[in-house]
Structures are given as structure tokens and as C-alpha cells.
Amino acid sequence: MEITSRDTMGEMDVNLFPEDRLPVRDFGIRARRALTELRIIDGYYEEEEDLLAAGPNSLKAFPGDADYMVGFEYCSVYDFENADLVPGMPALEPRCPHCDADIDETYYSTLDESGLYELPRGRADFMKIQFICPVCERDIRLPELESNSGLLLLKQHIDFHQVVDYIKPAWVDRIARRMGCRLAIRSYGYT
């Protein structure tokens, strides 16, 4: 199948995550099986990094306009003891939970310098990240940004990277039914 080139893909990621946590590894197995059976994914996009390719029904789940061949660039399933930081790309403009200052620069440079993105998936412990607000100089940890800045620390999630449109709720229901769990949705646009 021909894959639409990267620069014409969407500028948004869609994340699905279980409302109640499943046993580790069980989530990943169920997610891959459900997505494969529904033909939303089809084999690997890149095997070494465990990235999954869009399948023939990807455009039904993400019904972008007719120019697209697939509904997203690739999909990845995360299922580890360490929480992953979502979104995994610059999509937030975080604010200090104490003084509400714009902490964009400090936030992204702390993540860049943490070295966590160089670790194999599942090894990075984002809970450990801590930095100081440049304005009020109080400590900030990532969980404190979940409620005011939209980030999520998730041990289990499905990420659809560079989707061409929002996911259809009916397809989320289908995935959830096959997985036997309830799924929440979060969409992130690139800033």
C-alpha cells in the first residue's frame, strides 16, 4: 500500500487509554488484537521501534478527506510499569500550577535535557522529572501539570500519530468492545 508522505499528514495525535487499568501486558495484547481484527492496523510501519502501520479501515475510523490513503501515519501501543508522558510531541503550552506563569521554555528544555527520550520505551520514568518555575521559583513535578496543562502520565495507551481527522466515536466503541474495557479519548494538535 502506498503511504501518503509525512508532510501531507495531519497535525494531530489521538490517544486512547483505559478508564480502568488492565494488567500489564494484557492491555497491549488486547489492543493489538482488537486493532488488527478491525483492520485499523496492518503489520508494522517500523518493526524495530514497534510502530504499527495503518490498515485498510484506518480511513473509516479517521475519515479525513479523500486525498489520504491512510488515516494516520503510524500507531503505537504503550503498556509498561513506568508511566509514559502524553502527548509525546510539542502540543501543550504548560503553565505553572502555583503562579500560572507561562513555563513553555523551561518545560520543553527540561524534557529535552532529561535524556528520557533516548531510553528504550518503557524505561523512562517521567514521574521523576522536576524543575523550577522561572517566575515563582517553586518546584514543579509533571503530575501537577495534569489538571491545568492537559498532559497525561499513562502506563497504558494507544497513540495514533499524525491522524488525518478526529477518531469516530463508533470506532472507539468497537475497539473498546473487543478489548473488553472502557476507553477514554484525548486528541492533541501540534503547537
Ligand SMILES: [Zn+2]
Ligand atoms: Zn510559578
